[in-house]
Amino acid sequence: xxxxxxKSLLLYNKILIRRLxxxxxxxxxxxxSATERLPPSQRRESSTAPLDALPAPGTMDNDNNNGGCAxxxxxxxxxxxxxxxxxxxxxxxxxxxxEAGGLLRGLLLLLLYPLLRLLTxxxxxxxxxxxxxxxxxxxxxxxxxxxxxxxLFLQDVSAEVFHAATSAPATAGAARRRRRCVCVSSMPxxxxxxxxxxxLAVDAVVAPELRELGxxxxxxxxxxxxxxxxxxxxxxxxxxGGAVVGIGGLGCxxxxxxxxxxxxxxxxxxxxxxxxxxxxxxxxxxxxxxHDGRTAFRxxxxxxxxxxxxxxxxxxxxxxxxxxxxxxxxxxxxxxxASLGMHNRMIASSLPSAGDKSKGNLFACNHRSLLDPLxxxxxxxxxxxxxxxxxxxxxxxxxxxxxxxxxxxDRAADRGAMQAQLARRGGRGGLVxxxxxxxxxxxxxxxxxxxxxxxxxxxxxxxxVALHLAVDMFHGTTAGxxxxxxxxxxxxxxxxxxxxxxLDPVECGDQEARAVANEVQRRVAEALGYERTGLTRRDKYLxxxxxxxxxxxxxxxxxxxxx
Numbered sequence: 001x002x003x004x005x006x007k008s009l010l011l012y013n014k015i016l017i018r019r020l021x022x023x024x025x026x027x028x029x030x031x032x033s034a035t036e037r038l039p040p041s042q043r044r045e046s047s048t049a050p051l052d053a054l055p056a057p058g059t060m061d062n063d064n065n066n067g068g069c070a071x072x073x074x075x076x077x078x079x080x081x082x083x084x085x086x087x088x089x090x091x092x093x094x095x096x097x098x099e100a101g102g103l104l105r106g107l108l109l110l111l112l113y114p115l116l117r118l119l120t121x122x123x124x125x126x127x128x129x130x131x132x133x134x135x136x137x138x139x140x141x142x143x144x145x146x147x148x149x150x151x152l153f154l155q156d157v158s159a160e161v162f163h164a165a166t167s168a169p170a171t172a173g174a175a176r177r178r179r180r181c182v183c184v185s186s187m188p189x190x191x192x193x194x195x196x197x198x199x200l201a202v203d204a205v206v207a208p209e210l211r212e213l214g215x216x217x218x219x220x221x222x223x224x225x226x227x228x229x230x231x232x233x234x235x236x237x238x239x240x241g242g243a244v245v246g247i248g249g250l251g252c253x254x255x256x257x258x259x260x261x262x263x264x265x266x267x268x269x270x271x272x273x274x275x276x277x278x279x280x281x282x283x284x285x286x287x288x289x290x291h292d293g294r295t296a297f298r299x300x301x302x303x304x305x306x307x308x309x310x311x312x313x314x315x316x317x318x319x320x321x322x323x324x325x326x327x328x329x330x331x332x333x334x335x336x337x338a339s340l341g342m343h344n345r346m347i348a349s350s351l352p353s354a355g356d357k358s359k360g361n362l363f364a365c366n367h368r369s370l371l372d373p374l375x376x377x378x379x380x381x382x383x384x385x386x387x388x389x390x391x392x393x394x395x396x397x398x399x400x401x402x403x404x405x406x407x408x409x410d411r412a413a414d415r416g417a418m419q420a421q422l423a424r425r426g427g428r429g430g431l432v433x434x435x436x437x438x439x440x441x442x443x444x445x446x447x448x449x450x451x452x453x454x455x456x457x458x459x460x461x462x463x464x465v466a467l468h469l470a471v472d473m474f475h476g477t478t479a480g481x482x483x484x485x486x487x488x489x490x491x492x493x494x495x496x497x498x499x500x501x502x503l504d505p506v507e508c509g510d511q512e513a514r515a516v517a518n519e520v521q522r523r524v525a526e527a528l529g530y531e532r533t534g535l536t537r538r539d540k541y542l543x544x545x546x547x548x549x550x551x552x553x554x555x556x557x558x559x560x561x562x563x
Contacts, residue, residue: 075165075244075245076237076245076262081248083158083161083162083165084153084158088300092191095148095293096191100136101136109131110301126220133210133217135217137217139215141217142190143545146194147291147544150291157200159276159279160276161276167179181203182236188209190209192205201286204236208224209222209227244263290441290539292478292481294481296493307473315492317492320340321340324336324337341494362430362433363463365524368440368469368477369469369486370486371490374400376432384402387400388433388434405421411451435450435521440540444533445530446536448518453516453520462505464503464506464524466528469499470496471493472495475489479541506520
């Protein structure tokens with residue numbers, strides 16, 4: 001018995017020493033499978049800085065080494081595993097399944113995930129396309145691809161690869177030229193094209209098309225050969241205008257393009273991929289100001305599983321939070337909501353009281369969700385504050401614990417209604433307005449309408465209120481979905497948190513309404529660290545929903561577009 005124990009102990013000791021040695025002095029990583037598929041003459045690797053050696057435009061020799069590049073050259077960059085830091089496409093298909101197909105389709109895709117791990121990359125892609133797109137309407141997804149997908153893609157863009165693919169370094173004795181950037185992807189074109197062209201300014205996209213019948217997707221995608229025959233690849237790449245350099249990834253989509261047109265192909269190793277950093281939002285060629293969809297997290301398999309586990313708990317919790325907000329006074333509801341996971345933080349140097357007839361009755365805040373006026377009212381401890389809204393659902397109006405009134409987009413009528421609210425209770429009535437006119441999820445402020453500032457002629461000072469909302473699972477706003485479900489989605493978040501910061505009042509005096517609105521916007525932006533824009537509600541709905549955001553009476557009853 002002792003002999004057997006001694007042998008086992010020695011064997012375990014040898015294994016342990018071998019493992020420790022491999023950790024201390026590890027050999028350079030072996031080429032990935034994607035790299036091995038490329039010819040050795042067209043493959044270039046580095047475990048430290050594989051993209052630093054990319055030649056500047058106009059400096060690479062042609063294939064015959066007889067002269068410089070005639071133009072700026074071109075970069076062919078793979079999306080999966082190169083431009084995007086992650087090589088897994090599952091989160092992107094899951095986002096489409098949840099937003100376009102619903103929870104049941106997302107659950108089906110999640111249940112198939114273990115099987116997808118056993119399939120090859122090509123078969124797994126076809127299976128995800130089938131589950132995600134089969135039966136979806138083409139026109140419905142077209143808007144979703146522009147409004148929902150870019151946010152998730154941009155969060156995963158590699159700063160190193162993006163700058164290497166799109167930069168135009170100056171060269172001695174040569175004009176500064178921008179490389180032509182062409183991205184290739186094994187994902188369907190409808191998923192990636194808007195993100196690549198609109199937000200990263202990519203010149204061309206080579207990706208397969210989805211098959212359709214009668215305006216519905218069949219869940220089938222063309223193979224790489226069909227995609228290359230359908231389009232003029234040489235013209236898309238601009239191969240005749242200069243030397244072409246490739247940046248490959250793990251999947252090596254359209255490897256025939258890399259083999260035929262690229263003089264050199266740079267393939268980052270796995271260790272290099274781990275050290276990459278995401279592209280900072282301020283470095284986006286086009287800022288992402290608006291995006292839609294309910295999903296507020298990256299839907300990896302683990303995160304999606306956590307969401308489905310949470311849903312049976314989150315729905316009753318949202319109902320309980322709503323009941324607490326409606327039935328109890330603020331002095332009780334706020335601490336009780338905090339114990340239920342809904343965090344609210346207030347910052348205020350001095351808060352005007354309800355009895356002041358000249359100051360502190362008009363609160364102007366930025367707009368983050370439907371609950372903004374309620375949070376301002378709760379932070380101020382005043383249920384007498386009324387909320388000016390635009391076409392919220394009847395259900396939301398009935399459940400609101402504070403008075404609400406509708407704006408009609410008639411300037412004179414809206415001004416009169418707001419003045420009437422301020423004149424309530426002998427001039428002690430309070431009013432909360434959101435001058436942006438619609439919600440914005442990103443750290444930007446839309447243009448503030450000066451309508452609220454026109455009330456300053458009556459001697460009312462404006463109190464700017466800076467609001468910041470953080471959610472971890474669901475967005476409580478949407479431009480194209482069911483608006484009546486906005487409060488439910490917001491309150492279903494495990495730990496939603498609001499920051500309410502009351503700023504010093506703006507003394508209007510003899511200033512013009514536009515100047516007052518701009519000053520309020522500036523103060524709110526400085527307090528939150530947001531960027532000011534001149535965009536409006538109309539701009540948002542044109543981008544996300546394809547309309548101008550004007551809602552008729554019928555639309556307001558079923559929860560049409562609102563703030």
